[in-house]
Amino acid sequence: MSTTLPLGWEDDLALTQQAVWQLLCAAVDAPDDPLRTPVLGTVHLQGAEPAPMLRTVVLRAADAASGRLSFHTDARSAKAAELARNPQAALLFYSAVLKLQIRVEGAVSLHVGDATAREQFDHIAAASPHTLLPYLGAAPGTPLDGLPPVLTRRSWRAADLAPAWPCFAWGVLVPRRIETLVLDPRGHRRARIDRSGTQWTAHWIAA
Numbered sequence: 150m151s152t153t154l155p156l157g158w159e160d161d162l163a164l165t166q167q168a169v170w171q172l173l174c175a176a177v178d179a180p181d182d183p184l185r186t187p188v189l190g191t192v193h194l195q196g197a198e199p200a201p202m203l204r205t206v207v208l209r210a211a212d213a214a215s216g217r218l219s220f221h222t223d224a225r226s227a228k229a230a231e232l233a234r235n236p237q238a239a240l241l242f243y244s245a246v247l248k249l250q251i252r253v254e255g256a257v258s259l260h261v262g263d264a265t266a267r268e269q270f271d272h273i274a275a276a277s278p279h280t281l282l283p284y285l286g287a288a289p290g291t292p293l294d295g296l297p298p299v300l301t302r303r304s305w306r307a308a309d310l311a312p313a314w315p316c317f318a319w320g321v322l323v324p325r326r327i328e329t330l331v332l333d334p335r336g337h338r339r340a341r342i343d344r345s346g347t348q349w350t351a352h353w354i355a356a
C-alpha cells in the first residue's frame with residue numbers, strides 16, 4: 150500500500166468509498182501493490198452456455214472523478230472477444246495487508262484503433278514499452294513450435310512497437326456497483342456502493 154488512509158476509515162461508509170478510489174489510484178503506480186493486479190471476470194460461451202472466465206490483468210488507470218478503471222489487452226484475445234459479445238464484467242481485488250476485498254461490477258468499453266487507444270498506446274510505448282511486447286507476436290492462444298525471436302530481444306525502440314498498435318485494446322470499466330469487505334477481528338465490515346448516473350449510494354450489508 151503506497152497511500153495513507155484516514156484513521157477509522159473502515160468504520161465509516163463515506164470514508165470506505167473514498168478509500169477504495171484512493172487505494173486503486175495509488176496502486177496504478179505501485180508495481181508491488183496487490184491491488185494493481187486484479188482478476189478480471191468475463192462471460193464466455195461454452196457452446197451455447199454462458200460460463201464465467203477469469204484472468205489477472207494490470208490496473209493501468211483509475212479515475213476517481215469519472216469513476217473508471219482501465220487495463221490494456223490484446224484485441225485478438227479471448228477476453229476481448231468475450232467483452233465484445235457481452236461487455237458485462239467484474240474486477241476482483243484483494244490486499245492481504247489491508248485484509249480488504251474489493252469487487253467491482255460494470256460494463257467494459259474496449260477501445261481499439263480509436264483516439265483513446267492511440268493516446269494510451271503512445272503513453273505506454275514511451276513509459277513501459279515491454280508491456281506492449283505480447284501484441285507483436287502471434288494471436289494469444291496460438292500453438293507455437295518454440296519461443297519466437299521476438300520474445301528473446303532485450304532492447305526496444307518506439308518504432309519497433311509500431312506493429313503492436315492494431316492489436317492494442319484499452320479496456321475501460323465503468324462500475325455500477327462496488328462492494329468492499331474488510332476482515333476485522335471486531336467483525337467484518339461489508340459495504341455496497343451503487344452508482345446511478347453520477348450519484349453513488351453506499352450501504353452497510355451483512356458480511
Ligand SMILES: Cc1cc2nc3c(=O)[nH]c(=O)nc-3n(C[C@H](O)[C@H](O)[C@H](O)COP(=O)(O)O)c2cc1C
Nearest residue numbers: 186204205206207220221222223226227228229289
Ligand atoms: C500478474 C499478471 C498480470 C497480467 N496482466 C495482463 C494485462 O494487463 N492484460 C492482459 O491482457 N493480460 C494480462 N495477463 C495475462 C492474462 O492473465 C491472461 O493469461 C491472458 O491475457 C490471456 O487471457 P484470455 O485468454 O482470457 O484473453 C497478466 C497475467 C499476470 C499473471
